[in-house]
Amino acid sequence: MSNALRLSEKWFRRGLWLVAFLFAWFLTGLGSTIVGDLPQVEQQRSLEDFMDASRTAALRQTLKSTEQAAEDAQAALEQAQLKLQTARADNRAARETFDNWLATRRATQRPEQDDELLQRTRELDGLRQAERDALAAVQRQQQAALDASQASQRAQAELGRLQDAAREAYRSAQRAQELRVFGYRLALTLPLLVVAGWLFKKHRQGASWPFVWGFIFFALFAFFVELVPYLPSYGGYVRYIVGIVLTVIGGRYAIQALQRYLERQKQAEAQPxxxxxxxxxxxxxxxxxxxxxxxxxxxxxxxxxxxxxxxxxxxxxxxxxxxxxxxxxxxxxxxxxxxxxxxxxxxxxxxxxxxxxx
Incomplete structure (x- = not known):
C-alpha cells in the first residue's frame, strides 16, 4: 500500500503513527497509575487483626517483660560470675600463702604462732564462705535467667498457637480482598477493551484513526499487562480456566470471521x-x-x-x-x-x- 502513496503522504502517516504511539503512551502511564492505586481502596489487614486482641496484648506484654527479665538476669549473672572468679582467686591465693606459712611453722615448731594459725584459719574459712556465697549468687541468677527464658518460650508458643488459629481466616480474607481488588481492575479495564474493540470495528480507518489506534494500544496494554499479573491464582486453576475461556471466545470469533470473509469473497467473485x-x-x-x-x-x-x-x-x-x-x-x-x-x-x-x- 505504501507504494501507491505520495511521498508527503507517507511522512504524514508516519507522523500520525507517532501521534498514536504518544497518545497510547500517555494513556498507559495514566492507566498504570490508576491501577497501581486501586489496592488503596481496600484496608490492608494483618494476621493480628484475626487474633484475640486481649489475649494477644497480654502475651506480648509477657514477652516484653520476660525479655527484660532475661536481660537483667544475664547482666546480673555476668556480675556474679565476675565476683565468683574474684572470690576463687582470693581463696586460692590465701590458701597458697597459708600452706607456705604452715610449712614454715612446722619447720620451726614455734608455739607462740598458734594464735596466728587460728587467725589465718578463720580468714581462710571466711574466703571459702565468700566463694560459696558468690557461687550461690551465680546459681540464683542462672535460675532467674532460665525461668525468664522458659516463660518467654511459653508465651511465644501460646502466641504461635493464636497465630495458627487465625492464619486460615487471615488467608481467606486476603484472598477475598485480592479478588475484590481484581474486580475493581477488571471493572476498569474490561470496558476499555470493549470500547477498543468497537473503535477497531467502526473507526479504525476514520479521520481520527491515530487516536483510535492509540486508545486500542492503551486498552490492550491495560488489560493484558496491567490486569493479568494480578489475576488470582488459586493453585493455577483460575489462570488456566480464564485462558481456556479467552481462547475459546477468540477462536470462535476467528472461525466466524473467517467464514464471513470466505462468504464475502464467494459473493464478490460471483459479481461481474x-x-x-x-x-x-x-x-x-x-x-x-x-x-x-x-x-x-x-x-x-x-x-x-x-x-x-x-x-x-x-x-x-x-x-x-x-x-x-x-x-x-x-x-x-x-x-x-x-x-x-x-x-x-x-x-x-x-x-x-x-x-x-x-
Whole structure:
C-alpha cells in the first residue's frame, strides 16, 4: 500500500503513527497509575487483626517483660560470675600463702604462732564462705535467667498457637480482598477493551484513526499487562480456566470471521468483473498487485511474465489496454503511464470501444 502513496503522504502517516504511539503512551502511564492505586481502596489487614486482641496484648506484654527479665538476669549473672572468679582467686591465693606459712611453722615448731594459725584459719574459712556465697549468687541468677527464658518460650508458643488459629481466616480474607481488588481492575479495564474493540470495528480507518489506534494500544496494554499479573491464582486453576475461556471466545470469533470473509469473497467473485474492480479500494488494489497478489481473491499470481492479464483463480481483469495508445497497463491504474490518458471507469468499460471509435 505504501507504494501507491505520495511521498508527503507517507511522512504524514508516519507522523500520525507517532501521534498514536504518544497518545497510547500517555494513556498507559495514566492507566498504570490508576491501577497501581486501586489496592488503596481496600484496608490492608494483618494476621493480628484475626487474633484475640486481649489475649494477644497480654502475651506480648509477657514477652516484653520476660525479655527484660532475661536481660537483667544475664547482666546480673555476668556480675556474679565476675565476683565468683574474684572470690576463687582470693581463696586460692590465701590458701597458697597459708600452706607456705604452715610449712614454715612446722619447720620451726614455734608455739607462740598458734594464735596466728587460728587467725589465718578463720580468714581462710571466711574466703571459702565468700566463694560459696558468690557461687550461690551465680546459681540464683542462672535460675532467674532460665525461668525468664522458659516463660518467654511459653508465651511465644501460646502466641504461635493464636497465630495458627487465625492464619486460615487471615488467608481467606486476603484472598477475598485480592479478588475484590481484581474486580475493581477488571471493572476498569474490561470496558476499555470493549470500547477498543468497537473503535477497531467502526473507526479504525476514520479521520481520527491515530487516536483510535492509540486508545486500542492503551486498552490492550491495560488489560493484558496491567490486569493479568494480578489475576488470582488459586493453585493455577483460575489462570488456566480464564485462558481456556479467552481462547475459546477468540477462536470462535476467528472461525466466524473467517467464514464471513470466505462468504464475502464467494459473493464478490460471483459479481461481474467491472463491478468487482469498481468496489475494490484503489490503494489496497495497488498494494496487492505490488505483492503479486490478486486484488480480488488474494491468491498469488505471477504478474512479472508480462502475459497474465486475468487472474487464473477468479477471472478478475488485472491488465488491459489503454484506449488511446493501446499500451498494456494495470486495469486499476487511473491514468495510462505511457500517454497519460485517463482510464475508463470500471462501470463504463463497456462504452470504451464506442468512445475509442469516436
Amino acid at each position: 468483473d467491472n463491478q468487482r474492480r469498481k468496489e475494490l479500494d484503489y490503494d489496497l488494489a495497488q498494494a496487492r498487485l505490488a505483492k503479486n497478489v490478486c486484488p480480488g481473491c488474494e491468491r498469488a499470481v505471477d504478474l512479472k511474465d508480462g502475459k497474465t492479464d486475468f487472474c487464473p483463480h477468479c477471472g478478475l481483469c488485472l491488465f488491459d489496454r489503454c484506449g488511446h495508445c493501446s499500451t498494456r497497463k494495470s486495469a486499476f491504474a487511473r491514468y495510462c503511464f505511457a500517454c497519460g490518458t485517463a482510464a475508463v471507469p470500471a462501470g463504463r468499460a463497456e462504452d470504451a470501444p464506442a468512445q475509442t471509435a469516436t
